[in-house]
Amino acid sequence: MHSYSLIAPAKINLYLEIIGDASGGYHELAMILQSISLADRIDVLSTSNDSIRVHCNHPQVPTDKSNLAYKAAELMATQFPEAFARYGGLEISINKQIPVAAGLAGGSTNAAAVLVGIDLLWKLGLTQSELEELGATLGSDVPFCVSGGTAIATGRGDQLAPLPSLDNIYIVLAKYRSLEVSTAWAYKTYRQEFGNSYIRDTNDLVARANAVHSGEIVKAIFERNAAKIAEKLHNDLERVVLPAYPQVLQLREAFANEEGVLGTMMSGSGPTVFALFESEQQAEQVKLHIREAISDEDLELFVARTITHGIQVASSV
Numbered sequence: 660m661h662s663y664s665l666i667a668p669a670k671i672n673l674y675l676e677i678i679g680d681a682s683g684g685y686h687e688l689a690m691i692l693q694s695i696s697l698a699d700r701i702d703v704l705s706t707s708n709d710s711i712r713v714h715c716n717h718p719q720v721p722t723d724k725s726n727l728a729y730k731a732a733e734l735m736a737t738q739f740p741e742a743f744a745r746y747g748g749l750e751i752s753i754n755k756q757i758p759v760a761a762g763l764a765g766g767s768t769n770a771a772a773v774l775v776g777i778d779l780l781w782k783l784g785l786t787q788s789e790l791e792e793l794g795a796t797l798g799s800d801v802p803f804c805v806s807g808g809t810a811i812a813t814g815r816g817d818q819l820a821p822l823p824s825l826d827n828i829y830i831v832l833a834k835y836r837s838l839e840v841s842t843a844w845a846y847k848t849y850r851q852e853f854g855n856s857y858i859r860d861t862n863d864l865v866a867r868a869n870a871v872h873s874g875e876i877v878k879a880i881f882e883r884n885a886a887k888i889a890e891k892l893h894n895d896l897e898r899v900v901l902p903a904y905p906q907v908l909q910l911r912e913a914f915a916n917e918e919g920v921l922g923t924m925m926s927g928s929g930p931t932v933f934a935l936f937e938s939e940q941q942a943e944q945v946k947l948h949i950r951e952a953i954s955d956e957d958l959e960l961f962v963a964r965t966i967t968h969g970i971q972v973a974s975s976v
């Protein structure tokens with residue numbers, strides 16, 4: 660095989676609680692991550708030269724060494740120099756459907772797809788946990804993007820425990836195209852404003868267990884009860900992003916006033932806001948209403964659904 664075409668799904672955060680400081684300027688988290696059907700397509704191709712090249716159909720995405728997909732390929736070339744020498748260079752094409760800098764792990768899922776694609780292309784036979792470990796060196800969201808589905812993520816977001824998979828909960832996602840929120844800014848501002856309220860002694864296991872409130876949403880996930888899950892959505896980063904970005908707050912309020920919305924929340928560090936629905940029809944209807952209510956061409960709206968997997972192979976040649 661000389662090329663693999665992969666599907667790289669976005670994620671939403673059903674739950675994000677900041678528990679404390681971790682090392683290296685990161686924060687210790689308790690999260691629930693969920694893969695969704697909104698996805699990019701990544702083609703990974705072996706070439707006869709010895710270089711790595713990235714192409715993307717989206718003008719906002721860099722194609723140089725700063726692209727996370729490039730970094731993933733470079734990491735594999737460094738980790739497996741013999742395979743790199745044997746199989747030659749790599750050409751990576753990104754067909755971007757996931758909005759950029761949106762809090763949906765767009766770059767992270769591209770990197771995860773490149774790790775999976777190169778593993779197959781070079782017949783390395785890496786395990787899922789080996790791929791996740793490599794992914795963690797590229798970014799906190801990358802390990803989840805490899806396996807996907809529904810999972811609890813702790814540590815800096817890279818320690819994963821799978822949850823029962825949630826299929827076919829419908830979602831509307833809303834994002835202003837030109838609005839970007841820096842993830843580093845969101846965490847730094849949270850630390851400055853609320854840092855003294857989280858658990859500092861991270862070795863105190865009882866204090867930590869009491870501090871994490873994710874128990875109820877986890878129970879609702881085990882029951883596969885969409886309405887209960889939607890009631891327990893939570894994201895600590897809303898405390899800094901909503902006051903600083905009135906447009907994100909406006910979207911949160913717009914969804915909250917719509918009929919059929921089970922629950923609404925900002926994803927990750929934003930600025931995407933999502934809402935959950937029992938049916939596709941309700942989701943489509945609310946998408947239409949929001950489009951009418953906020954007649955701004957900068958607003959992007961998508962209907963998606965929860966899915967049970969991360970990176971998947973679409974085809975190989």
Ligand SMILES: C[C@](O)(CO)[C@H](O)COP(=O)(O)OP(=O)(O)OC[C@H]1O[C@@H](n2ccc(N)nc2=O)[C@H](O)[C@@H]1O
Pocket residue numbers: 672675684685686687688690762764767797798799800801814815816842843844846847927928
């Ligand atoms: C907001 C989320 O998307 C929620 O899933 C993630 O926590 C962020 O994941 P990511 O974009 O893959 O993050 P990284 O590329 O690892 O880190 C970007 C920046 O976010 C901050 N960061 C990230 C993760 C974490 N647990 N604590 C942090 O403080 C750090 O300042 C870091 O420099």
Ligand SMILES: Nc1ncnc2c1ncn2[C@@H]1O[C@H](COP(=O)(O)OP(=O)(O)OP(=O)(O)O)[C@@H](O)[C@H]1O
Pocket residue numbers: 719720721725726727728753758759760761762763764765766767769770800842927928929
């Ligand atoms: N493959 C990629 N796809 C999208 N953006 C990329 C990629 N590689 C690098 N970037 C850069 O990373 C920045 C963040 O984009 P990305 O779409 O990954 O954010 P995000 O969805 O907020 O990620 P997360 O939810 O993991 O914090 C962009 O502004 C872009 O310049």
